[in-house]
Amino acid sequence: MNNPKKVLVWMAGLLVLFLAGCGEVKETQDINYATAVGVDFKDGKYHCYVQFIDLKKVAKTETADSRPPKVWVSKADGTTFTDAFFEVYNTAQERILWAYVTSIVLSESAIKEGFPDIFDGLTRYYEFRLTPWIFGTKESIPDLLSTLGFYDQTSLNTILHKPEGTFQQNSVLKPIQVFKFASHIFEPVYTSYLPSLAINDTQWEQNKKDEPKLEYDGAFFMENDEYKGFYGLNEIKGFRWAIPDMERLSMLVPNFQNPDFLAVFEAPKTKLRAGDSPMINVQVKAKGYVVNRENNSATRLKQMEELTSANIEKEIRELYEFGLKENVDFLNLQHALYRSNWKAWNKLYGKAEDDEEHELLDKITVDVKIKHGGALRNRLLKVKEID
Numbered sequence: 001m002n003n004p005k006k007v008l009v010w011m012a013g014l015l016v017l018f019l020a021g022c023g024e025v026k027e028t029q030d031i032n033y034a035t036a037v038g039v040d041f042k043d044g045k046y047h048c049y050v051q052f053i054d055l056k057k058v059a060k061t062e063t064a065d066s067r068p069p070k071v072w073v074s075k076a077d078g079t080t081f082t083d084a085f086f087e088v089y090n091t092a093q094e095r096i097l098w099a100y101v102t103s104i105v106l107s108e109s110a111i112k113e114g115f116p117d118i119f120d121g122l123t124r125y126y127e128f129r130l131t132p133w134i135f136g137t138k139e140s141i142p143d144l145l146s147t148l149g150f151y152d153q154t155s156l157n158t159i160l161h162k163p164e165g166t167f168q169q170n171s172v173l174k175p176i177q178v179f180k181f182a183s184h185i186f187e188p189v190y191t192s193y194l195p196s197l198a199i200n201d202t203q204w205e206q207n208k209k210d211e212p213k214l215e216y217d218g219a220f221f222m223e224n225d226e227y228k229g230f231y232g233l234n235e236i237k238g239f240r241w242a243i244p245d246m247e248r249l250s251m252l253v254p255n256f257q258n259p260d261f262l263a264v265f266e267a268p269k270t271k272l273r274a275g276d277s278p279m280i281n282v283q284v285k286a287k288g289y290v291v292n293r294e295n296n297s298a299t300r301l302k303q304m305e306e307l308t309s310a311n312i313e314k315e316i317r318e319l320y321e322f323g324l325k326e327n328v329d330f331l332n333l334q335h336a337l338y339r340s341n342w343k344a345w346n347k348l349y350g351k352a353e354d355d356e357e358h359e360l361l362d363k364i365t366v367d368v369k370i371k372h373g374g375a376l377r378n379r380l381l382k383v384k385e386i387d
Contacts, residue, residue, distance in 0.1 A: 032096045035156065037132075038073075038141035039081065039118055040107040048084035049105075050074040050096070051145045053154045069154040073142045081121040098127040102161045104134045104178060105144060111136055111194065111220050112227045119182055130179035133163055136194040136220040138230065147199055147212050158214050160197065171246040172216050172233065185225055189338045189349070191329045193219040193239075196230065221328055228328045238319030241270055241284055241312060242331050250291070253307050262291040263308050263370065272336040278344035279362030280333045284312055287369045301370060309366040320361050333360040 038049035054070035076087030089096065110118065122128050137144055149157030159166055163175035173195040184192035198217035201210050218232040219239070240249055249265045265288035275281040290304065316331070323330040337360060338345045348358050 032092055032094050033100045034096055034098050035100060036103040036105065036145055036160065037101055038105040038145055039110045040141055041109040041113040045077045045079060046081045046084040047077045048088060049141050049145060050088050053156055069148055069152055071146050071155055073145045081118050085121065098125065099129065101128065102132050104132050105141055106136050107141060108136065108138055108220065108230060114225055115185055116225055132178050133175050134178050134181050134194060135197045137197045139199050144197060144199060147214050160214055168247050171240065171248050173219055174243045174246060190335045191221055191223045191332050193221050195219055229326065236319060236330065238315035239330055241316055251308065251311060253311050261304065263288050264291050272333065274340040275362035277341055278337050278348060278360065280336050280360050281362045282316060282331065282364045284366045287371060289371055304370050305368045309368045312366045313364045316364050
């Protein structure tokens with residue numbers, strides 16, 4: 001490169017390449033940013049929905065935008081999920097960027113048709129990430145994707161896109177990401193779940209007009225890719241004790257027939273241990289505090305802990321018995337047996353025609369410690385012992 005002419009030619013070449021590359025750069029306003037994808041299956045076709053958000057309502061600007069947020073939802077269908085997906089491009093007007101999708105919603109019929117095909121279609125395109133939250137729903141997907149947050153904020157400020165905040169305050173169901181759900185689907189004899197989103201249009205009002213908001217109403221369950229059914233929150237109360245890494249659970253503890261006190265538990269731990277073959281033990285450890293007391297019937301700290309332990313055990317046992325009836329392994333005892341004692345599992349479930357749930361629950365052990373009362377979190381709960 002000592003020859004000045006060669007240096008000039010080399011620099012000119014770089015400049016041409018740079019300018020050519022700049023010609024491909026799109027301005028922010030010239031790109032459609034997809035934020036959510038919905039999938040339905042009906043009449044033998046896949047129906048694909050794509051959500052666009054008005055970025056002007058998301059970006060922080062010096063002048064406040066008082067106009068209501070805008071949400072666009074596309075509708076396209078095809079004989080395969082990929083066909084339906086490509087139909088969206090026909091009316092997109094500008095390039096669609098898929099890298100910012102943070103939520104995927106599947107209808108019950110799409111779940112029944114099979115998640116693996118949808119997962120395969122999504123992961124074949126390099127822009128899609130495996131980190132979006134994934135939900136099921138019984139609602140109209142366009143209606144769900146059009147439900148807004150508070151204070152004229154977009155759908156990005158709802159549990160559809162940001163479920164972590166409410167989960168930290170009240171862990172009804174743990175939200176799950178695509179990569180985690182996929183790993184459960186392909187895990188041997190594992191029962192996975194999808195949180196179900198619904199639209200509640202009666203709990204909130206704005207200026208005395210009903211304002212719909214999203215909520216959890218239950219969960220869809222699958223054993224690998226076999227659909228096992230939808231169950232409402234009241235049917236599966238004990239399931240919250242079986243979900244790993246729950247952050248904050250509340251329980252209204254009854255004393256005989258009457259509510260006695262509300263206990264809140266942070267980060268409870270549940271483990272499945274091999275018992276007398278082929279049985280599995282369920283062990284729960286929970287530390288918490290009392291938020292309020294409805295009456296004074298439970299006056300001893302030990303009595304509170306005993307009542308709470310009994311109620312947790314009751315919820316888990318009722319869930320287990322309900323699972324036997326519905327042929328759904330909510331507690332994943334079969335998977336625990338498969339991992340801890342494959343020979344015992346193979347003896348019970350190895351035959352292809354045997355798809356029944358067998359009695360696998362041995363013991364439920366609950367260890368509850370109540371440490372303090374509500375706002376006085378730096379003080380131990382002191383209750384006068386009464387003989």
